[in-house]
Amino acid sequence: MGRFEDLSDQELIIAARGGSEHHFGELVDRHTTMVYRVARSITGSHEEAEDVVQESYLRAFKNLDKFDESKSTFKTWLLTIVRNQSINIVSSFRRKALKFFSDHEEGEPELEFASNPLTQEPLDAETQLSLKRQYHAMDKALKKLPERQRTALLLRSQESLSYDEIATVMDISVSSVESLIFRARKKLIELVER
Amino acid sequence: MRHIDCQKRISLLVDGSLDGPAVREALDHLTECPDCARAYEKMVSLNNALTNVKPSLADSSLASKVKVRISGESNSAGYAWNFSLLKQVPIWALIAILAVGVGDMAGKTLTETLNMHDTSHNLENLIQDNGESLTDVLIDFGQSENGR
Numbered sequence: 001m002g003r004f005e006d007l008s009d010q011e012l013i014i015a016a017r018g019g020s021e022h023h024f025g026e027l028v029d030r031h032t033t034m035v036y037r038v039a040r041s042i043t044g045s046h047e048e049a050e051d052v053v054q055e056s057y058l059r060a061f062k063n064l065d066k067f068d069e070s071k072s073t074f075k076t077w078l079l080t081i082v083r084n085q086s087i088n089i090v091s092s093f094r095r096k097a098l099k100f101f102s103d104h105e106e107g108e109p110e111l112e113f114a115s116n117p118l119t120q121e122p123l124d125a126e127t128q129l130s131l132k133r134q135y136h137a138m139d140k141a142l143k144k145l146p147e148r149q150r151t152a153l154l155l156r157s158q159e160s161l162s163y164d165e166i167a168t169v170m171d172i173s174v175s176s177v178e179s180l181i182f183r184a185r186k187k188l189i190e191l192v193e194r
Numbered sequence: 195m196r197h198i199d200c201q202k203r204i205s206l207l208v209d210g211s212l213d214g215p216a217v218r219e220a221l222d223h224l225t226e227c228p229d230c231a232r233a234y235e236k237m238v239s240l241n242n243a244l245t246n247v248k249p250s251l252a253d254s255s256l257a258s259k260v261k262v263r264i265s266g267e268s269n270s271a272g273y274a275w276n277f278s279l280l281k282q283v284p285i286w287a288l289i290a291i292l293a294v295g296v297g298d299m300a301g302k303t304l305t306e307t308l309n310m311h312d313t314s315h316n317l318e319n320l321i322q323d324n325g326e327s328l329t330d331v332l333i334d335f336g337q338s339e340n341g342r
Contacts, residue, residue: 021268025261032257037249050256057260058267112250135247138240156209157244163211182205189236 009074017064024061034159035082041154042086056082072168079169141191149184152177201233208237
C-alpha cells in the first residue's frame with residue numbers, strides 16, 4: 001500500500017513540483033493502467049503503447065510547471081499528452097513502413113473483468129469466457145472505427161470520463177463529443193451485428 | 195423531433211448525461227417508439243460489454259520502468275542545475291580567481307608548488323636522497339632494520 005494514497009492528484013503535483021520523485025511515482029501508479037489502455041486503443045499495439053506510456057510520463061514530469069490546474073485536471077492533461085504521443089507514433093512514416101513490411105500479429109491483451117454488480121465477487125469462469133468472446137468481437141469492430149470516434153467512446157465507457165473531460169482531452173466542443181460517441185455506438189452496433 | 199436526434203438523446207441517456215425533465219421525455223418516447231426502444235437496448239448492451247471487459251496490465255512492471263526513467267531524468271536534471279549555477283558566476287570573477295592562482299605560483303614550477311606541504315620535507319629527512327634507486331634504498335632500509 002502506497003504512502004501517499006490519501007493525497008489528491010493536486011497535492012501530489014505540488015510535492016512533485018518541489019522535486020519529489022516519490023510523489024510523482026504515486027501519480028504513475030494511479031494512472032498507468034488507464035494511460036496504457038488509451039495508448040493501446042489508439043496504437044493497437046502493446047509495445048507501442050508501452051513506449052507511449054513511458055514517453056508521456058517523462059514529458060509530463062519535465063513539463064509539470066506548465067500544467068495549469070485552472071484549465072484541466074492532471075488526468076485530462078496527461079491523457080492529452082498520451083493521445084498526442086499515440087497519434088504521432090501511428091502517423092509516423094517509420095511506423096507505416098514497418099507495418100507495411102511486417103506481418104507481425106498483435107498478441108491477445110490481458111483482460112480485466114468487472115466484478116458481479118450484485119455480489120461484488122469475481123465473475124464465474126463461464127461468464128468470463130462468454131465476455132471474452134464478446135470482447136474479441138467488439139475489439140475487432142472497434143479497430144474499424146475512426147480514431148476520434150473510438151477514443152471518445154472508450155474514454156466514456158471504459159475510463160468513465162465526463163463529456164467535458166473528453167472535450168478537454170480531445171480539444172473539441174462538448175457537442176462534438178456527443179456526436180462522436182453517438183456515431184461510434186451506431187457504427188459499432190452495425191459492425192457487431194454483421 | 196427527428197429520429198436521428200432522438201437516437202442521439204438515447205446515447206446521452208445511456209451515459210446518464212441527460213437532466214431530469216429530458217430523462218423523463220426520453221423514457222416516454224421509448225415506450226412509444228419500438229425502433230428507439232430497440233436502439234436503447236442495443237446501446238445499453240454495448241456499453242455493458244465495453245465496461246465489463248477491458249484490456250489490462252498483467253503486472254506493475256510498466257509503472258516501475260516509468261519510475262526508473264523518471265529517476266534517471268531527475269538525476270540528470272540535478273547535474274544540469276549545478277552546472278547552471280556555475281554559469282551564473284560572472285566571467286570577470288572567474289578571470290580574477292584564475293589570476294590570483296597564477297600569481298601565487300609565480301616563480302615556482304608546478305611540482306614545487308604541489309610539494310610545498312610539510313610532509314615532503316619529513317620524507318626527505320627520513321630517507322636521504324643519495325642518488326640510489328628505490329630498490330637500493332628499500333634493501334638498505336630492510337638490512338638496517340634486521341640488524342637492530
